[in-house]
Every structure is written in C-alpha cells, then in structure tokens.
Amino acid sequence: MTDSHLAQSARSARLQQLTQLATNQSTILVGVMILLTIVFSSLEPKFLSALTANNILTDWGSVALIAVGQTFVIISGGIDLSVGATIGLSGVVSAWTMANVLGVDQTIKGGEASGALLIGTLVSVAVGVLVGLTNAFLINRFKIVPFIATLSTMGAALGFSVIISKGAPIGSASNFALISAIDPKVNPFSWAVIVVIIVVVIVGLFLHKSRFGLYTYAIGSNSFAARAAGINVERHLTKVYVLSGALAGLAGMYVYLRLGAGSPSSGTGRELDAIAAVVIGGASLMGGVGRMLGTVLGALILFTVQSGLIMIGVAPDWKKVVVAVLIAAAVAVQTLQSKNRRTA
Amino acid sequence: MSGDVIYEVKNVSKRYGSVVALDGASLKLHAGEVLGLVGDNGAGKSTLVKVLSGAHKPDGGQIFLDGVEQSWSSPRQALDAGIETLYQDSGLAPHLTVSQNVFLGREKLVRGPLGALGFLASKAMETEAHADLERVGIAVPSSSRSVSQLSGGQRQAVAIGRAVAWARKVIILDEPTNHLGARQAGEVLHVIQAAKSKGLGVIFISHTLPHVLEVTDRIVVLRLGKIVKDAPTAEFTSDSLIGTITGSIQTIKLDGD
Numbered sequence A: 001m002t003d004s005h006l007a008q009s010a011r012s013a014r015l016q017q018l019t020q021l022a023t024n025q026s027t028i029l030v031g032v033m034i035l036l037t038i039v040f041s042s043l044e045p046k047f048l049s050a051l052t053a054n055n056i057l058t059d060w061g062s063v064a065l066i067a068v069g070q071t072f073v074i075i076s077g078g079i080d081l082s083v084g085a086t087i088g089l090s091g092v093v094s095a096w097t098m099a100n101v102l103g104v105d106q107t108i109k110g111g112e113a114s115g116a117l118l119i120g121t122l123v124s125v126a127v128g129v130l131v132g133l134t135n136a137f138l139i140n141r142f143k144i145v146p147f148i149a150t151l152s153t154m155g156a157a158l159g160f161s162v163i164i165s166k167g168a169p170i171g172s173a174s175n176f177a178l179i180s181a182i183d184p185k186v187n188p189f190s191w192a193v194i195v196v197i198i199v200v201v202i203v204g205l206f207l208h209k210s211r212f213g214l215y216t217y218a219i220g221s222n223s224f225a226a227r228a229a230g231i232n233v234e235r236h237l238t239k240v241y242v243l244s245g246a247l248a249g250l251a252g253m254y255v256y257l258r259l260g261a262g263s264p265s266s267g268t269g270r271e272l273d274a275i276a277a278v279v280i281g282g283a284s285l286m287g288g289v290g291r292m293l294g295t296v297l298g299a300l301i302l303f304t305v306q307s308g309l310i311m312i313g314v315a316p317d318w319k320k321v322v323v324a325v326l327i328a329a330a331v332a333v334q335t336l337q338s339k340n341r342r343t344a
Numbered sequence B: 001m002s003g004d005v006i007y008e009v010k011n012v013s014k015r016y017g018s019v020v021a022l023d024g025a026s027l028k029l030h031a032g033e034v035l036g037l038v039g040d041n042g043a044g045k046s047t048l049v050k051v052l053s054g055a056h057k058p059d060g061g062q063i064f065l066d067g068v069e070q071s072w073s074s075p076r077q078a079l080d081a082g083i084e085t086l087y088q089d090s091g092l093a094p095h096l097t098v099s100q101n102v103f104l105g106r107e108k109l110v111r112g113p114l115g116a117l118g119f120l121a122s123k124a125m126e127t128e129a130h131a132d133l134e135r136v137g138i139a140v141p142s143s144s145r146s147v148s149q150l151s152g153g154q155r156q157a158v159a160i161g162r163a164v165a166w167a168r169k170v171i172i173l174d175e176p177t178n179h180l181g182a183r184q185a186g187e188v189l190h191v192i193q194a195a196k197s198k199g200l201g202v203i204f205i206s207h208t209l210p211h212v213l214e215v216t217d218r219i220v221v222l223r224l225g226k227i228v229k230d231a232p233t234a235e236f237t238s239d240s241l242i243g244t245i246t247g248s249i250q251t252i253k254l255d256g257d
C-alpha cells in the first residue's frame, strides 16, 4: 500500500467514526437536549437559570434511580412495572419505622436525624429488595411473563402502602434540608442529586464493564445461548430484579426526603416515566440493547420538556402528549437505525 | 485407531408433549473417533444433541462420561466436564461481540479488586478470541464486532471456533457446515480431523452425506427417534446410507425387540 492509500484509508476510517458518532443514540440525545434548551430559553429567558436546572435535576433524581434499574431489566428482555408503587411502599414503610420506632417527629432537625435517616434508607432499600425478590420468584418459579408478574406486585405494593399508611402520608420532620442543602439559586446540584449521580455512574460501570452487565445483555439477546454457555439464567434474573427493586427503594427514600413524608401515592406512574426514559435512551423492549448514558439523557429530556412547557405557560395536560410524541419518535429513530444497519 | 469409550448414552428417550423425539436411543463415542449422526429432518438428532450437552433432561435413560453415570442438570455441568456443543441454531447471542460470545460463561477478569467485582479484561479476550478463530481457518472480521453484523457463515465460524477452543473431551457439532461455502466447509472438516487427532471424541451431524462419508469413522442413523443403524463408515456406500436414512433399505433392529 502506498502512503496516499494509507492516508486515504485512515481518512475513510475517520469519516466512518464520525458518521457512527453522528448516528449514535447518545449524540442525538445530547443534540435534542441542546435544542430544547435553546427553544425554551428563547421563549422564556428565565428558563436558563440555576434554579430551573435545580428543579429539573431534583425531579430527574428519583426517576433516574428507577430508570437505571429499569435499564438492566429491559436489556435482559423483561420489564418492571412495580418500581413506581415500590417508591410509595418503601417511603411509607421507612417513614412509619422512623416515626414509630425511631421517634422521628416534626420537631427534629435534619442534623439530629441523620442516624434515623440512615436506618430509614436501609429499611427503604430492604423493602425494594423484597419486592424485587417477589418479582423474580414469580418470573422464575411460575414462568409468569415479567409484564404480568410485576403488574401484580405493583398492585400489591400499592395496596400494602395504603394499608400501612391508612391512606394518608406519614409525615415526620418536614425539612431535612438534604434536597436543597446547597443554595438552589446558584447551584443546580443538591446533595441528594449528587448521590444519585454517583449511584448512576457506579451502576453504569457495572452494566458496561462487568460480567454482571454482560450476562444481562446475553440473556436479553438470546437466553438459550446464555444458558447453553453455562450462565444460570434464573439466578441472574433474580439479581436484576433485586437491583431494580433496591434502586426503587432508594428512590423511595429520595422522594421521602423531598416531601418530608412517606406517601402511598408518591411513586404512582413513575414506572412509566422510567420506561419512557429507557426507551428514549435507545434500549429495545425486545432485549439485548440499551446504554446507561442513553437512559440518563432520556430521563433528563423528559423533565426538561416538562418543566420547559410549564415555564412557557403550556397547560400541564399537554405534557403527557409531548412525552408520548417523544417516545414514538425515539422508537421510530431506533427502527430506522437498525434498518439502515441491516441493509448497509 | 479409536481409544476407550468416553461418552455413552443408553436407552434415552425424550418427548415434547405428544411428539416422541427420542425413543430409546443408545450410542457410544470413543476417544479419537469421529461419529457421524445422520437422519431425516425431525429424526431427533438435535434433540439427542441437547440431551448430550445438558440443555435438555431426557425423560428416561442413562448418560455415562468416562464410565461414570451423569445426570446433567444444566449445560454448565457438561461444559465443566469438557463437553462442547455447537447448536444447530441460536447458539450465539447476536447483540454481543465475537469475543464476548467466544468467552461467554468463561470470561477473563481484570486483576485486583475490580476483578473481584467482576470487571472484564475485554482487550485480552479480544486478542485471544481472534487467535482462536484464526486457528479454525475461517476469517472473521474484528472480534470486537457484534455478531449480528456478521454473515451467516461468519457466525457459524465463530460458533465452531468457540467449541474447538474450549473442548477437552467431547465436541458435538450440529450441522456445522450450514451456511458455509465449499472452501469453508472443507476447513471445518480439517478442524474435525484436528480435534480427532488430539484424542477428542467428535459427534458430527450433517445432511451433506459426502462430508459424513469422508470424515467419520462410524455412522449412526436415526429415524423417528430410534437408532436404526450403527456401523463403521467403511460399510456404507452413498446409496446404502441414503436408503438407510429414508427407510427404503430395511435395517435389522439393534435392540432385538
């Protein structure tokens, strides 16, 4: 090969890398984010502020946690509808424990309650783990499809949280000052959001760099092949649903901190936000495909749109329509991409 | 010449609902022997493969490895015992890369605490997978490519390369020359010969009878889940093999019933 040939092939390799980058789901999502920011801030200059960013990120936090778990579940070829109800149940159980066992009440200040909060967090996560174990048991033992199995636990979790709370929020100290520890007017990141980001990064590394993540993709891609390669598919799926449940429990604590109370309905419908984030992020409901960065950006877009629409004065009901359009667009882009790849 | 019996099934049967896929089949595989397993579509070949690989539990019958009775409860146990299987289809995970497929279930981890957490040594696996496949002699593009982007023949090459790389005792190849061109199919026959000369027992399944006649030492013919003939390859002609498979040549019942 001559030098000019080499240079040419290097150039075409670089071109290929560039086209790959341009059609990459995450690149598209970043582009959409930038576009949304430009549109909203030109319609409403106040949109471009630390306060708005703080609001968006605070909303993002709880859904990001369950969307991260949902990413694993969807890549494995399943779905977890129970995460929204688990937020409510874990928040209620945790609030109940803190109020009735640990004596946390309205008079307590954030700093004094840190021990109780830690125990509350553990309780919350434990409740999530229990829901996850139940999902895995139904799916593995009785071969119930994940959609139905998690729909059942969703109903049960909602029922239990209403029973335990008698339908009313269990309040304790109303302001633990954790969600807004840093001045929201100048800093978009609260401590709680920083914790969420750390969790997302760690769990994301496990998805893309570890055997645990690899097996999740393998099972979603071809569960027969995964089993034939010696993977214990049932045991792995148990771990995946437990992870999803545990993160929902953590999200339950996050929402509790935000509301200052455990409320049975506090997570209702959040599972759909999470699924939307995962799908917008480029995952396939058929399994085997998905990226953590995509999910994170998907959730961010979801809340940017919602808060942008409210700020420019669009009636809140439109929010649902816009989210629906976003999901449809994401799936359409995905289908086009995979078609291109096949004919290329 | 062939050595001791390494793998044996006695009287195995398997039904899928009302379909009897295997009906009291028995066979012996010797070390350093290539055994051809032939039969019409639906004869039960792939079912027997899945019983031998631990993917399916037989309804009845016994399995012996090196004379020790085994009851595989999962493919993992058979793999750990040195038995590798290439399945007729769906043996690979299409969304994973070539090297991820080659190493699936046997990943290399990075050293240190991250390795303890299950973090993968992807680069090392890519390099090794590439070398494994090169040994098979069928060119596969970069081992960091996802399998869904390979041609049917390239996928088949990956599956063969994986089986050959890991097999220690027995290698079961269910229609390995499917999707392959003439030259690549020839390579596969070489790979089979190489495995045989290393002392492995090879079970080779194919509808391409010239290949079977060329590469095997012994041929077992399955018809409707029953083994109707088990004889040295030298005793078959092309015509008698076809006749035995289709049933136009009557066979003596082996079980004496």
Ligand SMILES: Nc1ncnc2c1ncn2[C@@H]1O[C@H](COP(=O)(O)OP(=O)(O)OP(=O)(O)O)[C@@H](O)[C@H]1O
Binding pocket: B016, B019, B020, B021, B039, B040, B041, B042, B043, B044, B045, B046, B047, B048, B088
């Ligand atoms: N998972 C299954 N569920 C139900 N029936 C099955 C299943 N797998 C195989 N069978 C049936 O068992 C019988 C034997 O099938 P098998 O796949 O073992 O045949 P084969 O000899 O490998 O055929 P081919 O040459 O077409 O690959 C067939 O009648 C088939 O329909």
Ligand SMILES: [Mg+2]
Binding pocket: B045, B046, B047, B088, B174
């Ligand atoms: Mg078959």
